[in-house]
Amino acid sequence: MSNYRYQLGSHLYRFDNLADLMAKASPMRSGDQLAGVAALSSEQRAVAQMLLAELPLKTFLEETLIPYEKDEITRLIIDEHDAAAFSEISHLTVGDFRNWLLQETTTEVDFKRIRAGITPEMVAAVSKIMRNQDLILVAKKCNIIxxxxxxxxxxxxxxxxxxxxxxxxxxxxxxxxxxxxxxxxxxxxxxxxxxxxxxxxxxxxxxxxxxxxxxxxxxxxxxxxxxxxxxxxxxxxxxxxxxxxxxxxxxxxxxxxxxxxxxxxxxxxxxxxxxxxxxxxxxxxxxxxxxxxxxxxxxxxxxxxxxxxxxxxxxxxxxxxxxxxxxxxxxxxxxxxxxxxxxxxxxxxxxxxxxxxxxxxxxxxxxxxxxxxxxxxxxxxxxxxxxxxxxxxxxxxxxxxxxxxxxxxxxxxxxxxxxxxxxxxxxxxxxxxxxMQIAPADNLTQLSNTLPDRFAHPLNMIKELS
CATH class of the missing domain: 3.20.20.70 (Aldolase class I)
Structure with missing residues (x-):
């Protein structure tokens, strides 16, 4: 029997496994409805999100969504997971992880330190309990060059x-x-x-x-x-x-x-x-x-x-x-x-x-x-x-x-x-x-109004190459 259960009033919500919990916690989209994995109601979705928030991050290392022996992407994720990098956040739940990401004191330096220790499933899980503004704020803090x-x-x-x-x-x-x-x-x-x-x-x-x-x-x-x-x-x-x-x-x-x-x-x-x-x-x-x-x-x-x-x-x-x-x-x-x-x-x-x-x-x-x-x-x-x-x-x-x-x-x-x-x-x-005088020297977010003759029309540039 699944451990993913939640009592809400007189109704007991059950989720078959971690993949089912993740799917039911996802914001509504037609593809999940087509696949038959989406939440059947807003209430079920909210319950799944609450359960997901309480889930320890380490669960995603113990229960794979797609079996290790059947999928090379699962093997890639598990085999290349860095336990040392994960140790800093290994005690957190998904909800705690969200709070850590949103803290003003958490920066790209911190993300870089733990990055090899987080799996795609952990990241997908935390995104499901975040508002749009949360997604924007954290992404802005990530500097990937x-x-x-x-x-x-x-x-x-x-x-x-x-x-x-x-x-x-x-x-x-x-x-x-x-x-x-x-x-x-x-x-x-x-x-x-x-x-x-x-x-x-x-x-x-x-x-x-x-x-x-x-x-x-x-x-x-x-x-x-x-x-x-x-x-x-x-x-x-x-x-x-x-x-x-x-x-x-x-x-x-x-x-x-x-x-x-x-x-x-x-x-x-x-x-x-x-x-x-x-x-x-x-x-x-x-x-x-x-x-x-x-x-x-x-x-x-x-x-x-x-x-x-x-x-x-x-x-x-x-x-x-x-x-x-x-x-x-x-x-x-x-x-x-x-x-x-x-x-x-x-x-x-x-x-x-x-x-x-x-x-x-x-x-x-x-x-x-x-x-x-x-x-x-x-x-x-x-x-x-x-x-x-x-x-x-x-x-x-x-x-x-x-x-x-x-x-x-x-x-x-x-x-x-x-x-x-x-x-x-x-x-x-x-x-x-x-x-090339395409943009003025003092404001590169705008274009110049006067271009060199050879840039007056794209076909002039094509002729240069011919």
Missing amino acids: TQFRNTIGLPGHLSTRLQPNHPTDDVNGIAATIFDGLMYGNGDAVLGINPATDSVSQAVKLMKLMDDVIQHYEIPTQSCVLTHVTNTIEAIELGAPVDLVFQSIGGTEATNQGFGVNLNILNEAHQAALELKRGTVGNNVMYFETGQGSALSANGHHGVDQQTCETRAYAVARKFKPLLVNTVVGFIGPEYLFDGKQIIRAGLEDHFCGKLLGLPMGCDICYTNHAYADQNDMDNLLTLLGVAECSFIMGIPGSDDIMLNYQTTSFHDALYARQVLGLRPAPEFDQWLKK
Whole structure:
């Protein structure tokens, strides 16, 4: 019989196991309802949260949500757990841990000291009993800094992925979008293209295009074609100019099998990219994307709620010391995050959990056209994540990705966030914007009104490369 029981008046609430308790304690979302693991009432959810708050953190080391022998992500989490780092907080309950995180005297120095001792399940658990403002406050205290050709994640900075997708991978269309984004001060996190095909030769062509732009204009940034990791390994073997290796990942072995990857394949790609030594200020060479609902979509969730599965993916990411990680928070659709409220909550949860675990966490602040959300919801999440000092967001012309057919944040949105919150691009990119007269020397949160002739129109820049 389960030990997870709570008497409320005449009603005795029972939860089957730790996974059931975690799922019932999760804020409402459509994906957990679809999986049949969500709380059946607000009262049941509140009871689960109260029980969870009283649970000792060490419980998560004694009772795994997914069996050790059945899942390589569970084995990774348990085998790499640092008992010495955990000892400082091992006496705490989940509720005590929340209070410790929120204390004014607790800082990034303290987080760094205990980070190797906290598991994704502990972090997911504490997030379930936190309000939105709690998630923002703690995430803001986490300073996760990574480097390749520039420095991402410094306090007071907000980077952007310039996403020049094109439905036919037309080189001129992609190049025009790249230059358009640069004119708006976007692209310091990465120039990152989702290719329209799985062709390795096409991926190599796009890699060369972005590398030509970066090298010709001496831009302190990095490029990435978001193709499957095995395609990138093949591109490296062909001598392509690979900066970052991309892969979508999930929080269970079964989910990653659905993506066609495992820890060994990711390790092979990581080592191959490191050997290229293309970074100038650092060697963080991996780029991962995640998203709540992927485990259920792959039928690999093992009855675990989607937010906990998502947080387990961060154990995979942190093993490979990535330059960038982002949750594509509303991309999978309303089956998993039904409306703007659920998307906003999930984005704040993912950002908090990723940063607390030591990841350079960004967010694709987005929704599909059949979700009950709109651009005002995205403005709200963008602003909240900006306050929480999210590492990076997406930049796409007009917020509309014409290849992937979803809505996200635009070049202009990044300028809004930087201006209203006083945030700046990565420092090396800041200096490049000033040198190229794209931004005035005295205010790098705004753009110059007078550009050099060769920047008067993106097509003029494309001609320089031809």
